[in-house]
Amino acid sequence: MGPHMCRKLQALSSRIKQASSNAKWRDVLSAYSDIQTSGTQLNDPFLFPIVLKSCAKLSRLSQGRCLHASLLKRGFESFVSVGNSIVDLYMKCGDFCSATRALFTSSRDDSVSRNVVVFGFLDRGFAERGLRWFSESRAWGFDPNVSTLVLVIQALRRGFGSYVDGEKIHGYVIRSGFFGISSVQNSVLSLYAGFDLFTARKVFDEMSERDVVSWSVVIRCYVQTREPVFALNLFREMVREGKTGPDSVTVTSVLHGCALLEDADVGRSVHGFSIRKGFDLGDVFVLNSLIDMYSKGFDVDSAFRVFDEMTCRNMVTWNSILAGFVHNQRNEEALEMFGLMRKEAVGADEVTLVSLLQVCKFFQQPLPCKSVHCVIIRRAYESNKVVFTSLIDAYTSCSLVDNATTLFESMSFKDVVSCSTMISGLARSGRPDEAISIFCQMKDKPNAITIINLLDACSVSADLRKSRWAHGIAIRRGLATTDISVDTSIADAYAKCGAIEMARRTFDSVPRKNVVSWTVIISAYAINGLPEKALASFEEMKREGCTPNAVTYLAVLSACNHGGLIKQGLMIFKSMVEDHNKPSLKHYSCLVDMLSRAGEIETAMELIKNLPDDMKPGAGAWGSILSGCRNRLKSGIVTTEAISEVLVLEPMCSSGYLLASSVFAAEKSWEDVASMRRLVKERKVPVVAGYxxxxxxxxxxxxxxxxxxxxxxxxxxxxxxxxxxxxxxxxxxxxx
Structure with a gap:
């Protein structure tokens, strides 16, 4: 080779090295191609791995094969670095057969080449094959490098290994001296976090050096296992220690914890912290978590402010704010938000449709519910169990029980969630026998929600034997006296069947009573005509240190109402206001009914006229006035106004017409009675008979x-x- 050709070869070789150092892989292959066309041959064995790496980076498998063939002819494959680069080329290009053949036919099968194969399988998502190669290579004496070891641990964490496998790899990491490396430590920590929180926390406490990943892993683990208090305490410890500052991932996990607690105040302080750290200025994950936290903390106005200030929104953002309005029962605004989504040309996905079905359920509108069903069919979302179950739930709420039943029967496999939803829907629709039949046909084991829905169905049937049967099932499943929600439902079912003593015994067996269980026993006494015992239970509840909520006050007021305890009812209403519990329209309506039953029509009317500005009396309140006028044989302007309001507010409800007709009959105003009957026929109002x-x-x-x-x-x-x-x-x- 002449001096000119030597200089040219040296220049091209330098060009290959320079391009490689700058990660310009196309320039590497271009320089190698120039060497081939120049009539000279590259003889430097240290340059071939660079060219092979370039082929792997650019997925040039055919070019790599040609180079492999050339190296075989010239005997360069015997060089260890060249042989390993050939294996790496085939692994990264997905030609696993050629990679393993090259490994076994090479002159030296060492740990480097084994690392290449194991890493290649794991990195490309073939976890089972990678773990099998790792296990076989360990028996051969192979020593993995840090990158391979991290991928092995991650594969075990993703479910391709058991807890015992995790302990084995943990032991190997300690023996081989890898545990001092932070990436390996965090991988082991994440592995245990997926299996056992206690062990993960123990590993975390034993770590001498913790980085932001270590803290984030344990905080996220607490949130995922629904232990948000521990997550928040650990976050406070992290901030107080000050060695490692939290990042956006940490803050996102903490905000999810606040959402689980439904505590917007704590979340607001985390929001302030994130502002100081600059996390919320552009990180869409943090902002989406803020929207979710405020929504679940019942501060949807703050959630909307975060949404409104966002410059970049994704599908999760829109779904979070939409679900927030639904969660806070502001369904009109949820519809407006969906309209804004359409205006912004944001396509609805499965999560969006689930929120819309919740809105349909609230308004009980069959036609929009069917429209959403059409969209689900067109977009082939029927395979999504959450969507399908939400559709069944919405249909039952919109009085389309037969449609829901058809959907339910079309399911190839009816899991516990779909069965529970159908049982709840049928019970809510007054078809308890069908609900109980579905429970009897269930193949999955019922959970607490299923048992609660079954008890609902038994209470609707008012059959004491069925309630006792459901109680027995709860005992056999180990849910009685261990799950307060189930115990409360058992007491409620007995109460609605008239078995007040059994309801009380069930209530007394609850080890830790909460406001819901106290409210149920108070309601039980109220509906069974025992107002004095309802009031006694209310006083006992307060002595036990349990603070009554709005539902509790409504139950006590209802007991006073039906028991004629006017003085006590007014005192309880006054104490509710003094305890800073804002009365709702239901409380005012109960008070109106109580006064009307006692003949205090004028006082009840005065209360209606002086309701807070944000409240408007409903048909129930006006119906109470009307019922009081009928019982006291009072007529005049009050009666006329009450009839007018009832028929305007509920034009398709038969009870208003029947009540007005009975008032006119009591006055012997038969023409007005006939007029009410004509209105019912003309408006085609469905008349539901009592039974x-x-x-x-x-x-x-x-x-x-x-x-x-x-x-x-x-x-x-x-x-x-x-x-x-x-x-x-x-x-x-x-x-x-």
Missing amino acids: STVLEGAIAKRFLAGEKLNQSDCEINNVVQSLHRCLTLENTMEWI
Whole structure:
């Protein structure tokens, strides 16, 4: 080779090295191509790995094969660095067969080449093959490098290994001296976090040096295991220690913890911290977490302010604020937000449709619910179980129970969530027998939610035997006396079946009573006509240190209402206001009903006229006024106004027309009675008849008002007549 060609080869070789140092892989291949076309051959074995690496980086598999063939002919494959680079080329290009063949045919099968193969399998997502190669290579005496070891631990964390495998790799890491490396420490910590929080915390406490990843892993683990208090305490410790500052990942986990606690005040302080650190200025993950935290902390106005100030929004942002409005029962604004999404040309996904179905459920509008169903079909979202279950739930709430049943029956596998939703929907729709039938056909083991929904169905059926049966199932499943929600539902079911003593025994067996369980027993006494015991339980609740909420006050007021305890009811309402509990429209309506029943029509009307500015009396309040006028035989302007308001507020509800008709009948104003009946027919108002239920053996017989008994109900007819004779005789004896 002449001097000119030597200088040219040296220049091209220098060009390859320079391009490699600058990661300009195309320039490397270009320089190598120039060497080939110049008529000379590259003989420097240290340059071939660079060219092979360039082929791997650019996925030039065919060019790499040609170079491999050339190296085989010229005997360069015997160089260790060249052989390992050939294996690396094939692994990174996805030609695993050629990679393993090159490994086994090379003159030297060492730890470097084994690392290349194991790392290649794991890095490209073939975790099982990578772990198998790792295990076989360990038996051969292979020593992994840090990168390979981290990928092995990550594969075990993703579910390709057991807790025992984790302990084995942890032991190997300690013996081999890798545990001092932060990336390996954090990988082991993440591995245990996926299996056992206690062990993960122990590893964390034993670490001499903790970086931001270490802190973030344990904080996230506490949040994922629904232990947000521990997560917040650890975050405070991290900030107080001051050695390692939290990053946006840490703050995101802490905000999720605040969302679990539903504590916007703590979340607001974390928000202030993130502002000082500059995390919320452009990090969409932190901002989305802020929206979720404020929404679940019942401060959706702050959530919307965060949303409104965002310059960059993604699909999660829109879904978070939409779900926030739904969670805070501000469904009108949720609809406005969805309209804004359409205006901004943001396409709805599965999460968006679930929120829309919740809105349909709230407004009980069948047509929009069907429209959402059409979108679900067009976009092939029916395979999404959350969407499908939400659709079933919305249909049952919109009085489309048959549609929900059809959807439920079309499911190939009915899991515990779908069954629980269907049981709840049927119970809510007054079809408890079908709900119980679905429970009996369940293949999955019922959870606490399923049992609660089953108890709901039993309470709707008002069948004590079914409630006791459901109670037995809760005991066998180990949910009675261990899950306060289940115990509370058991007590509620017994109360609605009239078994107040059994309800009280169930309540007394609850080890740690909360405001919900106290409210249930107070309501139980109220609905069973025992207002004095309801008030006694209310006082006992306060002595036990449990603070009543708005629902509790409503239950006590209802007890006073139906028991005629006007003075006590007014005192309780006054104490509610003094305790800084803002009364809702339901509380005012209960007070109006209580005054109307007592004949204090003028006082009730005065209360209606002086409601807070943000409240408007509903049909129930006006109906109470109307009912009071009928019972006291009072007529005039008050009656006329009450009838007008009831019919305007609920034009398609038969109860308002029937109540107005009964008022006119009490006044013997038969023309007005006929007028009400004509209105019902003209407006096509569906009339729902009242009914009573009588048990015949194990079968509950329902009798509609005005219905004639057929021949098959002759025995029941005899029972009813016999009962009537006994009651008549008892009344006669009392009169005597």
